[in-house]
Amino acid sequence: KNWPLIKGEIKFKNVSFCYKEGKKVLNNFNLHVESGENIALVGETGSGKSTIVNLLCRFYEPTEGDIEIDGINYKSMPQIWVHENLGYVLQSPHLFSGTIKDNIKYGKLDATDEEIIEASKLVNAHEFISNLEKGYETPVGEGGGLLSTGQKQLISFARAVIRNPRIFILDEATSSIDTETEKIIQNTIHKVLKDRTSFIIAHRLSTIRSVDRILVISKGKVIEEGNHENL
Ligand code: ATP
Numbered sequence: 001k002n003w004p005l006i007k008g009e010i011k012f013k014n015v016s017f018c019y020k021e022g023k024k025v026l027n028n029f030n031l032h033v034e035s036g037e038n039i040a041l042v043g044e045t046g047s048g049k050s051t052i053v054n055l056l057c058r059f060y061e062p063t064e065g066d067i068e069i070d071g072i073n074y075k076s077m078p079q080i081w082v083h084e085n086l087g088y089v090l091q092s093p094h095l096f097s098g099t100i101k102d103n104i105k106y107g108k109l110d111a112t113d114e115e116i117i118e119a120s121k122l123v124n125a126h127e128f129i130s131n132l133e134k135g136y137e138t139p140v141g142e143g144g145g146l147l148s149t150g151q152k153q154l155i156s157f158a159r160a161v162i163r164n165p166r167i168f169i170l171d172e173a174t175s176s177i178d179t180e181t182e183k184i185i186q187n188t189i190h191k192v193l194k195d196r197t198s199f200i201i202a203h204r205l206s207t208i209r210s211v212d213r214i215l216v217i218s219k220g221k222v223i224e225e226g227n228h229e230n231l
C-alpha cells in the first residue's frame with residue numbers, strides 16, 4: 001500500500017503496440033530515461049510520439065514488452081500510484097464542465113485556493129484567468145468548449161503541476177495553439193521541467209532548447225538522437 005516516492009527512472013523494453021490488430025504503431029521500442037532527465041520527442045505526424053506517452057500514462061497497455069519505473073514493471077503497480085506520480089498535458093486536453101478552479105483542483109482534490117493560484121502562476125496561466133470577468137470561477141463549458149485550445153492546455157498544465165509530479169509529460173497541441181500561448185508554454189517549460197523526469201512533444205525546436213536529449217521518432221522507432229546543438 002505504502003509505495004515509496006518514485007525517483008522517476010523509466011525504461012521501455014522491447015515495447016510493441018497496436019491500436020488495431022496487425023498494425024504495429026510501435027515496434028520493439030527501447031528507451032532508458034534516467035531519473036530527472038528531460039527528453040523531447042520530435043518526428044513527423046503519425047510517427048508514434050503520442051502513443052509513447054499514452055502508454056506511459058497507462059491509457060493503453062503494451063501489446064508486447066514492458067515498461068519499468070524505478071526498475072519495477074509498471075503493470076504491478078496500482079494505477080493510482082502511477083497517477084499520483086505523473087502529471088500530463090495531452091494533445092487534446094480534456095476539461096469537464098465546471099469552473100476553471102474545479103478543473104485545476106481535479107489534479108489535487110484537497111488543494112487550497114492558494115495552491116491553485118500558485119500552480120497557475122507557475123505555468124503562467126494566472127494572468128489570463130484573472131482577466132476573465134469571473135476569474136477562477138469561470139465555467140469552462142461542456143468539454144471546455146468556451147475556451148481556446150491554448151487556454152485549455154494552460155489549465156490542464158496547472159492541473160498537472162499542482163500535485164508536484166515526479167514525471168511530467170507535455171504533448172503540445174499540434175494546431176490552433178496561438179503564438180501567445182506558445183510563448184507562454186515556452187517560458188514555462190524550463191521552470192516545470194527542473195528536477196523532474198519529463199517527456200515533451202513540441203513542434204518548434206525553440207520550445208525544447210533546454211532538454212537533455214532529443215529523440216527523432218519515425219514509424220515507432222528512434223531513428224536519431226542528440227541535443228539541440230548536434231541535431
Ligand atoms: P502527431 O504529430 O500528428 O500528433 P504522433 O507522432 O503523435 O502524431 P500517434 O498519435 O502516436 O502519432 O499515432 C501513431 C499512429 O497510430 C498513426 O498511424 C495513428 O493514425 C495511429 N493512431 C493513433 N491513435 C489511434 C487510435 N486511438 N486508434 C487507432 N489508431 C490510432
Ligand code: MG
Pocket residue numbers: 049050051091171
Ligand atoms: Mg501526437
